[in-house]
Amino acid sequence: MEQVSFSDNSLFFEKVEKTFLLHKKLIKKLLPEADVQHVGSTAVPNSLTKGDLDIQVRVTSEQFSISVQTLSALYELNEGSVKTDSFRAFKDDSTDPPIGVQLTIINSEFDFFWKFRDVLLINDKYRKEYDDLKRNFEGKKMHEYREAKNEFFQRIIETPEFKKL
Template sequence: MRFVEEHTVRSAVADAFADHAAALQALLPEADVQHVGSTAVPGSFTKGDLDIAVRVTAEGFATADRVLAEAFERNTGSDQSPTFASFLNDDLPIPLGIQLCVVGGPEDFFLQQRAFFRAHPEENENYNTLKLQNFGKTMTEYREAKQSYFEVLMASPAYTAFRP
């Protein structure tokens, strides 16, 4: 794994988000499209990719999943469920990850995480430390460490009590 400081890709990621958000809104006009992930949190280390959360109603999920599957590659390295699907395009200048989730569903935590890291820079530094500890390791090793970190974080009193 390799990471860069968020500010070094901020402008390019903002431009990419504007373009992708417009395209996603055209495909799914009822969706809430949000920039999430490390490039949405100032001061983060990032892989330099763009993560977008596409939030839809439970009733609209199957249609949104089908529409996105026609336009993007499914991310087979990510869990899928009746309320969550992940898509990607790693061939773009700014690699793209799309996280489709049901509003209020079990996987609808991306906005909460973004707000928490923005409000708690010390916790963002802890996450940055984890990333730097995984510099040069495989994606699998990084994902395992990241999953463990988020399990602890999301169970912490500070996180569970946090309201954006």
């Protein structure tokens, strides 16, 4: 049973940023038209994080199929995640930090990771609320944390900040 643990992202910032830039360069070399974004809590200063790196790769619908093939050669398909015609999740647990890659079609239903990051950057109240949620789940079951996290982000979707993006 996987338990969740969080740390201040300042402990990971340098390593995460270096890893992000390395993988962004690699992805852009193979998918030059892709929009590659650092998302997740390590992209939001002063946040609590599990210490992993989340990358969103945004492509057009025409580029999606080849992007799935290309990213499959670089990363493992995240079998525990949703798989649709506009979204695929990949991972690499062997890197330091571990990496999650979310491939989305631009403006599709799953093209929200960058928006969540931006809302947390725009409104520190939401970032603090998210950190409080994490503190409440420290040492608890990962699936319970993920459920609470999903509820939190469902509320964020309804905010004026999110709707403007």
